[in-house]
Amino acid sequence: xxxxxxxxxxxxxxxxxxxxxxxxxxxxxxxxxxxxxxxxxxxxxxxxxxxxxxxxxxxxxxxxxxxxxxxxxxxxxxxxxxxxxxxxxxxxxxxxxxxxx
Numbered sequence: 066x067x068x069x070x071x072x073x074x075x076x077x078x079x080x081x082x083x084x085x086x087x088x089x090x091x092x093x094x095x096x097x098x099x100x101x102x103x104x105x106x107x108x109x110x111x112x113x114x115x116x117x118x119x120x121x122x123x124x125x126x127x128x129x130x131x132x133x134x135x136x137x138x139x140x141x142x143x144x145x146x147x148x149x150x151x152x153x154x155x156x157x158x159x160x161x162x163x164x165x166x
Contacts, residue, residue: 083105083107104119149164
């Protein structure tokens with residue numbers, strides 16, 4: 066058995082390529098905050114988080130990002146409370162959001 070609050074997998078050059086950890090809850094001045102979250106990240110050889118999977122009491126989500134050099138190319142699928150949605154975005158700004166009515 067392996068126990069800990071985080072785990073990192075590195076490649077032969079010592080670069081972190083995958084990590085899983087429990088992130089503590091964060092609050093802000095308005096009383097809104099981010100709940101404690103488990104986060105799995107898979108990174109490219111250049112360090113870009115290409116896949117993220119998260120889970121908390123408020124909801125869960127999946128994100129797949131475009132390659133290094135892009136900033137707006139991604140797909141997300143998630144649920145928060147009783148609302149689920151999917152968002153697809155291209156680098157040129159074209160976007161599609163799908164959510165039940």
